[in-house]
Amino acid sequence: MSDTIERIKCLIIGSGPAGYTAAIYAARADLKPVMYTGMEPGGQLTTTTEVDNFPGYPEGIDGPTMMVQLQQQAERFGTQVRIGMVTAVEFSEEVGGIHKITVDNATQIEAETVIISTGATAKYLGLPSEQRLRGGGVSACAVCDGFFYKNQDVAIVGGGDTAAEEATYLANICNKVTMLVRKDEMKASKAMQHRVTSTENIDLRYNTEIDEVLGDMVVEGLRMKNNKTGEKETIDITGLFIAIGHKPNTEIFKGQLEMDDTGYLITKGKSTKTNKPGVFASGDVQDKEYRQAVTAAGTGCMAALDAERYLVAVEDQVAAS
Numbered sequence: 001m002s003d004t005i006e007r008i009k010c011l012i013i014g015s016g017p018a019g020y021t022a023a024i025y026a027a028r029a030d031l032k033p034v035m036y037t038g039m040e041p042g043g044q045l046t047t048t049t050e051v052d053n054f055p056g057y058p059e060g061i062d063g064p065t066m067m068v069q070l071q072q073q074a075e076r077f078g079t080q081v082r083i084g085m086v087t088a089v090e091f092s093e094e095v096g097g098i099h100k101i102t103v104d105n106a107t108q109i110e111a112e113t114v115i116i117s118t119g120a121t122a123k124y125l126g127l128p129s130e131q132r133l134r135g136g137g138v139s140a141c142a143v144c145d146g147f148f149y150k151n152q153d154v155a156i157v158g159g160g161d162t163a164a165e166e167a168t169y170l171a172n173i174c175n176k177v178t179m180l181v182r183k184d185e186m187k188a189s190k191a192m193q194h195r196v197t198s199t200e201n202i203d204l205r206y207n208t209e210i211d212e213v214l215g216d217m218v219v220e221g222l223r224m225k226n227n228k229t230g231e232k233e234t235i236d237i238t239g240l241f242i243a244i245g246h247k248p249n250t251e252i253f254k255g256q257l258e259m260d261d262t263g264y265l266i267t268k269g270k271s272t273k274t275n276k277p278g279v280f281a282s283g284d285v286q287d288k289e290y291r292q293a294v295t296a297a298g299t300g301c302m303a304a305l306d307a308e309r310y311l312v313a314v315e316d317q318v319a320a321s
Contacts, residue, residue, distance in 0.1 A: 008034045010307055011101060011111035012079075013086050014249075016043025017293045018283025019117035020070035021300030022307075026115070027077035029308045033115075035074070036084045036103055038249075043067070043119045044140075044284075045293055052147060054293050066293075089114075091256050091276040096314040099278065112314075113278045113307040116257075116265065117300060118249040120284040120291070124242055125157065129213040133240075137219025142166035142241045143292070149239040151175050155222050157210060158243035159183060164192035166243050171199045178235060180208045180224060213240055248285050257281075264288050272303040278314075280306050 010031035012019050019035060026033040045051065045063035052060040061069075071081055088102035091114070101109040122140035124130060130138055139145040142156065143166065150173045156166060159181040170177045179196065184206050186193050196202055207228045214221035214234070223234045248263045258266040258275045265281040267273055272280040282303035283296035 005108045005110055008109055008111045009311070010034070010113045010115065011109065012036070012115045012117060014038050014043070014117035014119055014283070014285070015041050015071070015081070016045060016117060016119050016283055016296060017070065018119070018296040018300035018303070019115070020067070020074050021297040022115045022117060022282055022304040023074035023079040024077060025301050025304030026307060027074060027079045029304065031308060031311070032078065034080045034082065036082050036086055038118060039085055041067070041083070044122065050148065051293065053144065086252065089252055089256065091279050093276065095277040096317065097277065113280070113310060115303045115307060116253070116279065116281045116285055117283045118285050120246040120248040122242065123245045123247060125210060125244070127210060127213065130210070130242070133213055133215060133219050136217055137215065137238060138213060138240045138242065140242045141291070142170050142243070145239070146170050146173055149174055152238045153236060154239040154241065155180060155235070155237050156241040156243055159186040159188060160243070160245070161188045161192050162245070163243035164188040164196050166241060167202055168195050168199055170241065171201050176201050176203065178203045178205060178237065180210065181206050182209055182227065183207065246284070246288065246291070250285060262288070272299055272306050278310055
């Protein structure tokens, strides 16, 4: 451990749209924010080739460029963006208390407020062909990328509510949607199952898994395998959507912050406040419903405003005592 402990007014953990937006607002409020980027600077958008639905980009923008621009904007107002991974936290229980943070298992930091924007990681199947074609037709967000496959044939993997919802969304804009469900029934609610089965251009395949995603630079087809009979079939598609869930990046906060049963941080009411005073959560780490860049950015703004108001209230409390 380093002998020198740095004191920070506002520490931001994570560097996606939520983290950078929080940084912009916090810096403009003179909170002198310091951001640690984590292992994936820029978050999930760095794996997205085209972002067409973020306001203010009429021609669209690729995800990595957007993240670079957000970083530049945050730095213009004085945010310190540091490459590093927060590896341990010790949050204070007291209003006005100091939170202790460890970075890269070595650097000790004390923070008056902490904004958590560590996001969530989409689950993938792990097939080499799937990983190779991520960004080339393989996506984990139909709402984000489905537009690019308008009037084309696509496939989606998953059997839960999210998969069902995304399959019906795709069916509205695509020519045909082949839906692969690994088991002999869907996990989705009965209402969502009915929506899928009553949509004419969804080809629902039970007991079916992906054998290989076909294509060199972009997705050109899919080889499927029936896990009961072993029979294989190849179809032509241009897009493959993986809808088997997300995992919130909250492992280091377990035991200190309130989470739901899947690990998403719980915030109070319409705020970004967690159960620890001075600790706020924004973006996909606390949102499993929308998971969009624009909604993440919105909660990043909220977190910075919540942090600013918290610090003002602490100062007022000290002045009154």
